[in-house]
Each structure stands twice: as C-alpha cells, then as structure tokens.
Amino acid sequence: MKHNGVVIGCLVATMLVSGCQTTNPYTNQSENTKATNGALIGALAGAAIGVISSSKSDRGKGALIGAASGAALGGGIGYYMDEQEVELRQQLQSTGVSVTRSGDDIILHMPNEVTFDVDQTVLSQSAKNVLDSVALVALKYDQTKLNVMGHTDSSGAAAxxxxxxxxxxxxxxxxLMLRQLPASRVASFGVGEDRPISSNETKAGRAENRRVEIILSPLS
Structure with missing residues (x-):
C-alpha cells in the first residue's frame, strides 16, 4: 500500500507541474523549470509523509493530499527563484558578472576586475552600477537573503x-544596504584564499580567484 501511495504522489506531481516546462532559448528543447523540479521533489516528499502519517486504510488518500501540498510548496519556491533569476540575468547582461543556479540558490560571480583594484577595498564605479542592478531586483523579491562572500588568491600571507x-x-x-536593502537580508563573509576556483600557480588563475560572490537564497 505504501508503494501505491508514492506512485499516486508521482501521478499527482506530474499533473500539477505539466504546465511548468519551458523552452531553452539556446537549444530549442523543452525542459523542466526549477519550479517543476521543486514541485516534483515536494510531491514525492509530501506523498511519503502522507503515507506515514495516515492510517492503513487511508494511505492512498494521505499520499494524494501530501503530494498536492508538497508540489505546491516546492514549486512555489522554485518559481519565485526562477523569476528572480530571469530578472537578474536581464539586469546584468554585458556587465562581466555571471549568473549561475544551484538548486534554489542564485550565485552572482563578480570578478575582481569588476569590483576592486588590486589590493584595494574601495568599490569601483562599475561595481556600484552592478550592485545598483542587484539591489533593484532584490528589493522586488523581498523573500530572498543575500550572502556576500569575499575571495582572494594565495599571494601574500593567509591572515x-x-x-x-x-x-x-x-x-x-x-x-547593498545603502540601496535600501535591510540588514536582516544581507550578510557578509570572507574566506580568503581557501576556496580557489582556479590554479594559483598562474597569473590568469590568480585573477579568477580574486572575486566576490553574492549568493541569493530563499529566506524560508
């Protein structure tokens, strides 16, 4: 009966998210949005909870209710971040800042050439322009936390x-807070040279490692 409940959950998830596909503009192929993936995961989790929390005779019904609730919740978070990702990509075109997605997180990769001069901590004008755009989107999507991560290369002392x-x-x-984002939504961390994305043995690699990343995550 438990297996039947999970199967029912999968069917419900499929029906709930069947309209949540998009066409990749680069490949022209249909693919799931992050909202679809979130809904599928939520439906499966909800179905499992529904089965466990229901009596033996009502497990099929419990799976249906759990799947529907889970799909709605999972799809909602995914859709929210999908929309935010689209707007960030539009705002940050041709700025040198890359936008990537990891689950429900959106990662803005700001290379040092966009943000700071070598060994400096004063924001460049190009960095301010980028952050104005980030703040514009973040103010609209007020259920998102912004974690700012500073990175360096390995030149000099680690401390x-x-x-x-x-x-x-x-x-x-x-x-970002000067642009009206509340302090409760913004945090900053420095990790120094500990998380390189390229080799510190070359000039080009060191330049890649000098960066700031802004990770946007759902508040809940």
Whole structure:
C-alpha cells in the first residue's frame, strides 16, 4: 500500500507541474523549470509523509493530499527563484558578472576586475552600477537573503588575505544596504584564499580567484 501511495504522489506531481516546462532559448528543447523540479521533489516528499502519517486504510488518500501540498510548496519556491533569476540575468547582461543556479540558490560571480583594484577595498564605479542592478531586483523579491562572500588568491600571507576578503565582502554588503536593502537580508563573509576556483600557480588563475560572490537564497 505504501508503494501505491508514492506512485499516486508521482501521478499527482506530474499533473500539477505539466504546465511548468519551458523552452531553452539556446537549444530549442523543452525542459523542466526549477519550479517543476521543486514541485516534483515536494510531491514525492509530501506523498511519503502522507503515507506515514495516515492510517492503513487511508494511505492512498494521505499520499494524494501530501503530494498536492508538497508540489505546491516546492514549486512555489522554485518559481519565485526562477523569476528572480530571469530578472537578474536581464539586469546584468554585458556587465562581466555571471549568473549561475544551484538548486534554489542564485550565485552572482563578480570578478575582481569588476569590483576592486588590486589590493584595494574601495568599490569601483562599475561595481556600484552592478550592485545598483542587484539591489533593484532584490528589493522586488523581498523573500530572498543575500550572502556576500569575499575571495582572494594565495599571494601574500593567509591572515592578510582573510582580512582583505572580509573587508571586500563587507564593502559590497554595506553598499547593498545603502540601496535600501535591510540588514536582516544581507550578510557578509570572507574566506580568503581557501576556496580557489582556479590554479594559483598562474597569473590568469590568480585573477579568477580574486572575486566576490553574492549568493541569493530563499529566506524560508
């Protein structure tokens, strides 16, 4: 009976999200949106909870209710972040800032050439322009948290690099708050040289490692 309940949950999820597909503009192929994926995951989890929490005779009904609730919740968060991602991509075109997606998180990768001069903590004008655009979208989507992460290359002492990354992250976070984002939605962290994305053995690799990332996540 438990297996039947989960199967029912899958069917409900399919019906609920059948309209949540989109066409990839680069491949022209139909694919699930993040909202669809969230709804599918939510439906399966909801179905399982519905089965467990229902009496033996009502497990099929419990799975249906759980799947519907889970799909609505999962799809809602995914859809919210989908819409925000689209607007961020539009705002940040041709700025040098990349927008990537990891689950329900949106990651803005700001290379050092866009944000700070070498060994500096004063935001460049191009960085301010980028952050104005980020704040514009973030103010509209007020159920999102912005975590600002500062990164450096491995040149110099590790302790100095950590402090430098903290100051840069704090500078970005402070500017976002100047653009009316509440402090409760913005946090800053410095990780120094500990999370390289390229080799520190080359000039090009070190340049890639010097960056600020803004990770936008659902508040709930």
């Amino acid at each position: 100095y690099n950590l402090k430098l990354s903290e100051r840069r992250a704090s500078e970005v976070a402070s500017y």
